[in-house]
Amino acid sequence: MLTLPRRPYALAALLFLLLSLLVAPAPAAQADPGGSCPPTEPDCHVWDDQKPRPRPGDPGDGKPGDGGGGGKPAVCMRDGEPVKCYDELLGWFNNSDGCYYKLQEPQPEDVAEGKKRYLRSCNGQLDTVELDTPPDGFGAPPDPQELAWRAYAKITLAAPPISVAPRPAAGPGLVGLPVWLWADRDSRWWQLSASDTERGLTVRITAEVTKIVWDLGNGDQVTCPPGGGTAYDPARDAGRTPECGLPQGYQRPGDYAIHATTHWTVRWSSSSGAGGELPPQVRTSDPTPIRIDELQVVTQ
């Protein structure tokens, strides 16, 4: 049970203490958890508990190239996680202390002779530091291969839009009759390009399908060129040999699942003259079911 002091001055002192706690303004630095916000962005901490949508090419955007997906090994790491080596707002990453550095903009009047003042960002905390020499990694030119990965992140190597005949919706096929396989030719989905530019360096990538390998679900595989295979037209193609497919058809009745796997080559070139290839990529389509029935011979 709370007991109040009997002495008047003790009561007054207690009141003073309570009032001071109630009405004293908090220090500005403690106004918001995680540091104060700029005057015109007072709600800057509203997303502190949320991850932003990853920008294409950011480490951790779910695409190769960030050191975690079988792409290029990450050069810049903080606490075991890949980070960008250069951030357009924070500057260059220093692997030795896990902080970004940029020259303070503009340089103040009171910088000591021979020194430069840097804005340092360590895990979201900003401070300034005056240095004789630039920190590790500062001023490194953009890495064209990193830009190539960023450009690559802007495109989607889609699984091939495939079709087969006999069409599953039209009913089963028959043992021994040709099976036609083709991929959509109209959208030129097998040729893609993109570019990315940073600090004057532009890198362009071109992704092309070199071949499509069809898995027919019975252990057989058929390889066709990109865009290969013509669409089956019953009025024109009945009895003809498919450009891509199984000319002799399936030899046993049954239900089969057909997959198509595209093999991509991704080449890059840069305005500095450097160029190369990113690791080969493959994409596999969802299965397309096909039913093959026994060929019935009807005699009269």
Place this chain on the structure above:
Amino acid sequence: MPARSPLRAAGAILAGALLVTGCGTPGPGPLPDPTRAAPVSTVDAADRQAAERAALDAYAGYLRASREANRAGDPLHPALTDYLADPLLTQVRLAIRDAHDHGARRTGTLTSDPTVTLVSLEGSPPTVEIQDCLDATGYRLTYVDGDRAVPGSAGQRYLVTATATRYHDRWLINTGAAHRDQPC
């Protein structure tokens, strides 16, 4: 001599508490630190007035530039460097980028009534402290698709403190903070 009652003693101490915490003074927020005040006698009054004017111009320019950059969702909006210096410049850019990366931006109007609380022309570099009661009730953080307000971002009136610093031949706002816990 009248006896001192507990109520009267408490009242006297309450007045003391209000004085200590700054309530009852004309402006909201923390009082300027008197130890930082420059000696007036050694600085020309005209220089002080010119510094105050330049600082308030920079502050007003900062509010305009920030609104433009926020509306455009562009953290590298060129107007920002006309009025801002680091570290506040980078803080503002990061906040704009953060909103943009979450599919949101700030739009609307800010109403400002700034005053100069301290001029320090003999420091290196010279600085001017500014205090403002910023009315952001018409300034909203909303998602771009759907125009929904971002939860937790309600506009209000709050105390702002900022510092204008001289950079060779111009004054720029280089620090500033929104004190949302201090409505005004």
